[in-house]
Structures are given as C-alpha cells and as structure tokens.
Amino acid sequence: MSIFINLIGGLGLFLYGMNLMGEGLQKSTGPKLEKAIELLTSNVVMGVLVGAVVTGIIQSSGATTVMVVGFVNAGIMSLYQAIGVIMGANIGTTVTAQLVSFDASIISSLALGVGIILYMIGSKSKPNLKNISEILIGFAILFIGMEFMKEAVAPLSKIEAFRNMLQGLASHPGIALLAGFAMTTCLQSSSASMGILIALASQGLMPLSGALPILYGDNIGSCTTSLISSIGTNKNAKRAAVMHLTFNVIGTILFMIVLNKPISMIVTHLDPTDISRQIANSHTLFNIINVIILLPFSKYIVKIVMKLIPDNGDEEYDERATKFLDERMLETPSIALGNVVKETLRMGRKANETLECSIKAIRENSQEDIQKTFDKEDIVNQLQKKLIDYLVKLSKKSLDDKLIEQVDFLFNTVNDIERVSDHSENMAELAQDLINSNANLSKEAKDEIAYIYEKVTKVYTLSLQAMKEDNKELAKEVLGLEEEVDCMEKSFRSSHMERLNKNLCKIDSGIVYLDLLSNLERIADHSTNIAKRVIHSK
Structure with a gap:
C-alpha cells in the first residue's frame, strides 16, 4: 500500500511540475503562441514545426490537439493545416520524456533554489521574473516527482511475481500496447505515462522489448483527450480529432510490424546500458520517423477521415452561436x-x-x-x-x-x-x-x-x-x-x-x-x- 501511495504522490508532483513549467512558459510567450499558429499556411511542414514548438512550450500534446479541434471548430484552421500541427504535437510531447530520462538532480536542485529566490523578489512590476521563477520551480518539481516515482517502485524489483509479470509483456506486445493505451487514457497525459514507464525501467523492472509496445499504446491513448473534446463540435472538428487517432494508429501498426527491431537496435547502440535513455530516445524516434514517413501522405489521411465522417449537408449555422469561443x-x-x-x-x-x-x-x-x-x-x-x-x-x-x-x-x-x-x-x-x-x-x-x-x-x-x-x-x-x-x-x-x-x-x-x-x-x-x-x- 505504501508503494502505491508514494507512487501517486510522485505522479502528483510530476504532473504539477509539468503544468507549472508549462504555465510559466505560456505566460512568457504570451500572444506569441497565437501569432505562431496564425502564421500557418497550407504548408503542412510549417504546421509540423509550429505544432512541435507549441507543444514543447505548453508541455502537452493533448492540449495542442484540443486547441486544434477548437480552431477547426471555429473555422480558423483547415483540416490540411490541422494535420501538420497534430503531427508536430507528437514530436513536441517527447521533450518531457527526454528531460526526465537524464539524471539532473544537481540541476533540478539549483533550479528550485534560484526559482524560489526569483519568486520571492519578483513582484507585479516584474512579471517576467515571476514567469521565469515558475518555469524553474516547475522544472525542479518535475524531477522531484520523477525521483519519488523511482523510489516508490524500487521495492517492486524484489517481488519476483511482479518482475515476471512485467517481463512477460515483452512476449505479449498486444497486451503491452493495451496497457499503455489504458494508462494514458486514465491519466490523460502521455508524458505522465512515459514518466511511470521510465521509473519502472530505471529500477530494472521493464525491459526495452516490453516498454516499446507500451510506448506505442501511450501515443494512441493520447488521442482520447482530443476525441472527448470534439464532442458537441461541428463535423470538421470531429474530423480533426479522428485525424489524430488515425495518424497514431497507422504509425503504431507500422512500428509494431516493421520498425520495432530497427528502433531497438538504434537506441541500444546510442545508450547500451541506460534503459531510461533508450526509452526516451525510442519515444522521440518513433514520433519523428512516424512524421517523416506519413507527412507525404497527409492529404490521404485527411481524405480517409472525410470518408469516415462524410459531409451530408445537415449542419446549420446559428448566428447566435459564438464562432471563436471554445472552453477547451x-x-x-x-x-x-x-x-x-x-x-x-x-x-x-x-x-x-x-x-x-x-x-x-x-x-x-x-x-x-x-x-x-x-x-x-x-x-x-x-x-x-x-x-x-x-x-x-x-x-x-x-x-x-x-x-x-x-x-x-x-x-x-x-x-x-x-x-x-x-x-x-x-x-x-x-x-x-x-x-x-x-x-x-x-x-x-x-x-x-x-x-x-x-x-x-x-x-x-x-x-x-x-x-x-x-x-x-x-x-x-x-x-x-x-x-x-x-x-x-x-x-x-x-x-x-x-x-x-x-x-x-x-x-x-x-x-x-x-x-x-x-x-x-x-x-x-x-x-x-x-x-x-x-x-x-x-
């Protein structure tokens, strides 16, 4: 029971730190976020870059795709623009996993100290100073939460049955994929799922062969946020959410069948002994390679979604309804x-x-x-x-x-x-x-x-x-x-x-x-x- 409580506590700190850091980054960038998105053209490559940058700032691919659903719902963004941003969001979300896969205890302690000092001396007349302090404090809490999770799961390495169960996922990739999907759906954060996965792997509980299918499942699970957010929106907004799901499902199938072994070989070669870095690099490579392969076919993904959700001309426009406001x-x-x-x-x-x-x-x-x-x-x-x-x-x-x-x-x-x-x-x-x-x-x-x-x-x-x-x-x-x-x-x-x-x-x-x-x-x-x-x- 104490393991579970400590794990929940560490996860809470992890999520709070991630949100605090994201809020600080948002406040620092301010209207620049909106301007970055408004710079979008029909150029899907620009959409990928903007999606990656925005997601890196707000620390959530779910939030970015929800944002895209809102923009499409308001008519600000077309589906062809949205597909690029969605692809980029998948790349941007790998930043958190990369951060927590490093041993940054000294840097996080320094960030916490400097952040608290800046927060104390910051005032209304120095909002930028307070924003920087939030970024540093959030960054430090993120790592503290990660350390809590690692310490919480450490005793599990001594339980043979638990070790065997996790080792068994390597021989049952379908179950591992469903586990990753379920975990991200429940937590509503693929970054949090990756944090738990890295914590387990760091204690020798999760082999890379078992972690990869879970990682793929995490990516599919991240689509549930945008799917839920599309309820009550127009057809185009629903298409944007389904587009996110389609993109991740195609990528997962591709990697499960064809690219699983090559990606294992690459990340093992890059870091032969560090399983945390192997998982973080796998996450990054999966999303980057997935975008590179599917980017030329982005128009076809849009056409698939248009077939799945056809336009029957049954939507009526109500002038009394707001066009640009979206609670998401x-x-x-x-x-x-x-x-x-x-x-x-x-x-x-x-x-x-x-x-x-x-x-x-x-x-x-x-x-x-x-x-x-x-x-x-x-x-x-x-x-x-x-x-x-x-x-x-x-x-x-x-x-x-x-x-x-x-x-x-x-x-x-x-x-x-x-x-x-x-x-x-x-x-x-x-x-x-x-x-x-x-x-x-x-x-x-x-x-x-x-x-x-x-x-x-x-x-x-x-x-x-x-x-x-x-x-x-x-x-x-x-x-x-x-x-x-x-x-x-x-x-x-x-x-x-x-x-x-x-x-x-x-x-x-x-x-x-x-x-x-x-x-x-x-x-x-x-x-x-x-x-x-x-x-x-x-």
Whole structure:
C-alpha cells in the first residue's frame, strides 16, 4: 500500500511540475503562441514545426490537439493545416520524456533554489521574473516527482511475481500496447505515462522489448483527450480529432510490424546500458520517423477521415452561436484571449449590421428593415452574454498582469459594442414611430442624418480596427473624428430649431429627428471609449 501511495504522490508532483513549467512558459510567450499558429499556411511542414514548438512550450500534446479541434471548430484552421500541427504535437510531447530520462538532480536542485529566490523578489512590476521563477520551480518539481516515482517502485524489483509479470509483456506486445493505451487514457497525459514507464525501467523492472509496445499504446491513448473534446463540435472538428487517432494508429501498426527491431537496435547502440535513455530516445524516434514517413501522405489521411465522417449537408449555422469561443481553449489563456478578440470583433460587425438596418429603415420607412434591426440586435445581445460568461471563466485562470489588463479591456469593449446595438435598436423604434404616425423627415433632415451617420460609421469601424491592430495612432484619429461628430450634432440641432421656427418641420417628426441625432452621437461616444482604451493600454 505504501508503494502505491508514494507512487501517486510522485505522479502528483510530476504532473504539477509539468503544468507549472508549462504555465510559466505560456505566460512568457504570451500572444506569441497565437501569432505562431496564425502564421500557418497550407504548408503542412510549417504546421509540423509550429505544432512541435507549441507543444514543447505548453508541455502537452493533448492540449495542442484540443486547441486544434477548437480552431477547426471555429473555422480558423483547415483540416490540411490541422494535420501538420497534430503531427508536430507528437514530436513536441517527447521533450518531457527526454528531460526526465537524464539524471539532473544537481540541476533540478539549483533550479528550485534560484526559482524560489526569483519568486520571492519578483513582484507585479516584474512579471517576467515571476514567469521565469515558475518555469524553474516547475522544472525542479518535475524531477522531484520523477525521483519519488523511482523510489516508490524500487521495492517492486524484489517481488519476483511482479518482475515476471512485467517481463512477460515483452512476449505479449498486444497486451503491452493495451496497457499503455489504458494508462494514458486514465491519466490523460502521455508524458505522465512515459514518466511511470521510465521509473519502472530505471529500477530494472521493464525491459526495452516490453516498454516499446507500451510506448506505442501511450501515443494512441493520447488521442482520447482530443476525441472527448470534439464532442458537441461541428463535423470538421470531429474530423480533426479522428485525424489524430488515425495518424497514431497507422504509425503504431507500422512500428509494431516493421520498425520495432530497427528502433531497438538504434537506441541500444546510442545508450547500451541506460534503459531510461533508450526509452526516451525510442519515444522521440518513433514520433519523428512516424512524421517523416506519413507527412507525404497527409492529404490521404485527411481524405480517409472525410470518408469516415462524410459531409451530408445537415449542419446549420446559428448566428447566435459564438464562432471563436471554445472552453477547451481556457487551459491556454493566451490563445483563449486571442479568440475572444476575434469573437468581439465579430460581435462588432454584427452591431454595425444592426446600425445599417436601422438607418435604412429611417431612410426608406421600411418595416422589413425595422424587423431586421430587432433580429440582429437580439443576436448581438446573445453574443454579449456568451462573451461575458467566457471572460468571467477566463479571468479565473492563472493570468499575468498584461492578460488581466486585456481581459478588463474586453469586458468594457463588449459592453460598449452592445450599447451601439442598443442605440441602433432605438433608432429602429423611432422609424416605427414615423410609420405609425404617418410622418416623414424633411429632405434637409434626412440629408443631415445621412451625413452624420457616415461620419459615425467611420468612427465606429476605425475604433474596431484600432482594437484589432492595437494601433494607437488610429485610435487617436478616432478621437478627432468624434469631435467632428459632436460639432455636427450641435450644428444640426441649431439648423433644426430654425426649421421648426419657420414651420418647415412638424413637431412629431422633429422630436424623432432630435432623438436620432442623440443616438448617433452616443454611438460615436461608445466608439471613442474603445479607442481610449487602446491608447491607454500597455
């Protein structure tokens, strides 16, 4: 019982250290992770490189493939781009096994000491220092957990029955493969499975011939994370998850039948006496060789998956549903935040459509456009609720100061965009009032509304562009244009009062006109709120 408890304790430290190191690396790289993925083109080789680098940073191939499922679900990434990232993720996940296969007790002790010192002297004004401390502390805890696991399984080497059972796996590779699959499925981490495997091997309990099938099974088991994450997604996202499984299954079959002996010979030649290094090198070679062999056939893997999950044209697009938000991404905050920006900009475009419909309703006395305005405003309201809910969940994650500032920025921006849509709805209601009272704006009033609307639309669209590009100069231009809107509003009010005095305009339509001016001016105000936040952001 004590062996099991110590093993669980060591595994817990191992997983915590891996997660802590991954979080520190994520915070250090920040938005660069998202930019790296956005650099993807149809070039599958670039996808492999990005997948390997990103997985090396976040310390989890499962997290990377879940991320890919989310991107495909949002339409950000095609299946042909996804296959490259998935292949690269398998390479990136070998980093952890390589690290823990070395005897790095001195280095890990030094990393722990330096990490704790940096953490203690780090502050809010020095977030990078704290991020580095998390990387070092996580690295040290990872090795401490590994040592715990090695010590926990050491007594098992004296139990003959247990030794015989593990030795028997070498002659039953099918069972060994299933054991590796089951272990990774339960732990939801192929790195943790590899850690346990290396711990057993280091105590002389696991021969290389038995470890290899378990290693292959680990790779298949790592697919369960993305398969589970694809539940409830669109067909393309499900295809991405199945693509991961297909790639690993084909690779496993290839190695079990053809390449098992060659890989054994290579790793034994590289490290004749160190079984831990042999297993880590086998893991790395398996994934690299698998990518090299199957990369030229990546298009065919996509076609296989398309056959397995055919497109029957039965999926409907709901405009009220978010396109870029995915709770799976919350585990990678910098990526999640980038997706929130995309969804916020999408919401902004929907609010602009609401404004366009409301103005058209005014110009043409159109009942159809009044209804369109109400329908589109409801879509904006739904998107706002979902964005706020997602931002609340994101704010509860481990964020550095810059990410916290960006979350606050988006909270306020989402609300400003929703208010733009509200003012557009108000204008549609004013159009309804004109229809109900059989009233019309004068030609001069319509021309003035069209003129100020054009300026307000420019203010609004530029504010969103400034947010998208984080362009402070563009944001300052918005402030200048908003002052022009204020001047127009005052001038047009004055002109309207003259028309009223000369009886050129009816009282009822005159009140509607003034309300229209107020709503348009308020839209410009909310636009400048967005621009001001861009200017004051760090």
